[in-house]
Amino acid sequence: MRKRLSVLLISALALSACGSGGDDTGDTTSAASCAPSSGPVNLTYTTWIPGIENVVKVWNDKNPNIQVKVQTGPNGNGGTYQNFFNQLKAGNTPDLGHIEYDALPSFRVQDGLFDVAGCDIVAKAKDQFIPWTWNQVSFGDEKSAWGIPQDSGPMALFYRADLFEKNNIAIPKTWDEYAAAAEKVKAAGGYITNFSQSDINQFAGFTWQAGGRWFANDGQQWTVNLTDDKTKKVADYWQGLLDKKLVSTVPPWTTEWDNAYNSSSAWTWVSAVWGANSIMSGAPKTAGKWRVAPMPQWSAGEDIAGNWGGSATAVFKNSKHPYEAAQFALWLNTSEEALALLNKEAQLYPATTAGTKYSYLGNPVEFYGDQKIYEVFAEAATKVTPDFTWGPTMTSTYANASDGFKAAVSGQGTLTDALAATQKSTVETLKSQAIPVKE
Amino acid sequence: MSVLAPEKPKKIQESLLSRTGAMLIMAVCTVYFLTPIWWLFVGASKSSDQFTSTNPLWFADFNLFANIGDLFAYRDGVFLRWMLNSVLYTGGAALIGTLLAAMCGYALAKYRFHGRELIFNVVLSGVLVPATALALPLFLLFSKVDATNTFWSVFLPSLVNPFGVYLARIYATASVPDDLLEAARIDGSGEIRTFFKVSTRLMTPALITIFLFHFVAVWNNFLLPLIMLGDERLFPVTLGLYSWNTQVNQIPELRGLVIIGALLSITPLVVAFLFLQRFWRNGLGAGAVK
Structure with a gap:
């Protein structure tokens, strides 16, 4: 309830913030003016990564001339993004900000970001990143970069090895096999998984894998396509499981949800790399019984993964020291010492090719029966298709889709209906914010 | 019979x-x-x-005490700092705010001057403006003077409370007799001295009511610190717990800390009410009769 209320308040503010924007972007940033500053530099960096102070301290100790000060707050959609927008209006953003991939386009559309592609150090470092993560900050444009990729959420299948074995069910390699397994799991008294009715990101990850592309931007205008064939295929698939009551539908990220896994009622979860930690702390009674396998495929023999989550370190337009900011962001997201610390403090999974192969990610994990689960995710990270683009109004798109999904789960309408309605409302939102959109 | x-x-x-x-x-x-x-x-x-x-x-x-221990130990006891911040923001603002409201309401009730009703009506219309709507303009104002992300950016806007002024005026009219003020003047007491020595005594139940209202309002004013503050060490407890709660997906063990933290964070409110409710009831009664 409180969360809901704050979302309302924040969206009310967002409206008022948009109404009067536009004119006060006085200084037109001449792109690519990314030169080192002389003398000592102080940077501010706003993020909600837990334990970030310990990572930044390593940098500050080594770089007495570029000191970074951490500011924090709730997660992005919990208020920090709205704060960034307010600060853009007031002209006092931090130098660097933590922005998830799906929110990056909205800051781009509001002209809030500095294009770090003009910094020579960034151009040199580009090849270190897994291509699809780089695409998340360049939006497919070779010549720009609206941040440095920080982490990624390649998806895989978490499953209860003990229950599958006991009931003689094969580990599904395709979505068809997954649906067949769901019947058997139901017969054995469980649910194959819990369908995330209110967190649309999981569904987005499924769509990403299936090849659905919700948004595109040709440099002139946006295209919204929440109802393409691939997305429909995914929606129909899950609608089928819902209709047959083969999946449970408790709200995600609640204690009920934890309990569904803890009490062995839900047997699998197709989730991102960070999900490993969610299961570990949400379902302690199932220690040692989980394993990880690649995500089920739409056609046998394919090998494609989806992505759920991930974020970038962006440099704001108002920063007086974009070069040093980019320098810090690169260190934070490419150096082994920083990535190792980020992984230790906050379980961030790197966005660089080398990062996924670091030794600490090769260790067996006790909770998963000593399986080296991160090898599965390292493999998945290279199998994510590169051209998925987020839209500039994801907050409202998510909210609308989530309302529709919740209705569909309780029997009113279908997931496809919900997506069609979201398509319509998203186009309207874009238009109401004067963002060019193709009808 | x-x-x-x-x-x-x-x-x-x-x-x-x-x-x-x-x-x-x-x-x-x-x-x-x-x-x-x-x-x-x-x-x-x-x-x-x-x-x-x-x-x-x-x-x-x-496991209550073990949980409390975990909470206090988490990140070098940042929770305790948040509690202290909350008490400072809330207690300080409610004390000063009550004094301001009492003086303002008293002046409006007991002195005749030009524009008195106008001022009162302006203050009264302030009651209708929710604190939420003021948060963003306040942020932009404080940005102009480079004072966002400071203690003052939350403390100063919390000092004023139009509803308190309204209550103070009503109570002052009802409970401070003009004859008594006249007698004080004749005895040679200055206006300020009369206010503190005589009138505030009579208005005590009202002042406690105002204090409680103000205390709760500031304690619960969540949006202002959310918008103003970026430095974790300045957070009030509401904002701190909310930040943790938004990170539960990422670090699920925070859920337990949020729950125990929420329990501890309501204790000051409960204590304030238990101690002061006696006065509050009297105050409400006094206002109702007149």
Whole structure:
């Protein structure tokens, strides 16, 4: 309830913030003016990564001339993004900000970001990143970069090895096999998984894998396509499981949800790399019984993964020291010492090719029966298709889709209906914010 | 005797009925309001794995003190700092705010001057403007003077409370007799001295009411610190717990800390009410009669 209320308040503010924007972007940033500053530099960096102070301290100790000060707050959609927008209006953003991939386009559309592609150090470092993560900050444009990729959420299948074995069910390699397994799991008294009715990101990850592309931007205008064939295929698939009551539908990220896994009622979860930690702390009674396998495929023999989550370190337009900011962001997201610390403090999974192969990610994990689960995710990270683009109004798109999904789960309408309605409302939102959109 | 006899049982029956009804309504309300707090208390006393797997409304192993210890130890006791911040923001603002409201309301009630009603009406219309709507303009104002992300950016806007002025005026009119002020003047007491030595004594119940209202309003004003503050060490406890709560997906062990933190964060409010409610009731009564 409180969360809901704050979302309302924040969206009310967002409206008022948009109404009067536009004119006060006085200084037109001449792109690519990314030169080192002389003398000592102080940077501010706003993020909600837990334990970030310990990572930044390593940098500050080594770089007495570029000191970074951490500011924090709730997660992005919990208020920090709205704060960034307010600060853009007031002209006092931090130098660097933590922005998830799906929110990056909205800051781009509001002209809030500095294009770090003009910094020579960034151009040199580009090849270190897994291509699809780089695409998340360049939006497919070779010549720009609206941040440095920080982490990624390649998806895989978490499953209860003990229950599958006991009931003689094969580990599904395709979505068809997954649906067949769901019947058997139901017969054995469980649910194959819990369908995330209110967190649309999981569904987005499924769509990403299936090849659905919700948004595109040709440099002139946006295209919204929440109802393409691939997305429909995914929606129909899950609608089928819902209709047959083969999946449970408790709200995600609640204690009920934890309990569904803890009490062995839900047997699998197709989730991102960070999900490993969610299961570990949400379902302690199932220690040692989980394993990880690649995500089920739409056609046998394919090998494609989806992505759920991930974020970038962006440099704001108002920063007086974009070069040093980019320098810090690169260190934070490419150096082994920083990535190792980020992984230790906050379980961030790197966005660089080398990062996924670091030794600490090769260790067996006790909770998963000593399986080296991160090898599965390292493999998945290279199998994510590169051209998925987020839209500039994801907050409202998510909210609308989530309302529709919740209705569909309780029997009113279908997931496809919900997506069609979201398509319509998203186009309207874009238009109401004067963002060019193709009808 | 024989005349009165038939009336007596009827009278008792009536009051019994209304009393039972009243008790019933109160009992329902009590259950309704106390269940969440009970849930919170029970939840706070459980270890994290029992939290999801046992009856949410009854105890499992009693881990309350271990949980409190974990909370206080987490990130070098940042929670305690948040509590201290909250007490400073809230207690300080409520004290000064009550004084300001008392002086303003008293002046509006007891002195005649041009524009008095106009000022009162302007203040009164301020009651209608929700604090939420003011947060963003305040942020932009404080940005102009480079004072966002400071203690003052939350403290200063919390000092004023139009509703307090309104209450103070009503109470001052009702409980401070003009004759008494006249007598004080004749005895040679200055206006300021009269206000502090005589009038505030008479207005005490009202001032406590104002203090409580103000205390709760500032304690619950969540949006202002959310918008103003980026430095974790300045957060009030509401914002701190909210930040943790938004990170539960990422670090699930925070859920337990949020719950125990929420329980501890309501204790100052409960204490304030238990100590001051006696005065508050008197104050409400005094206002109602006039």
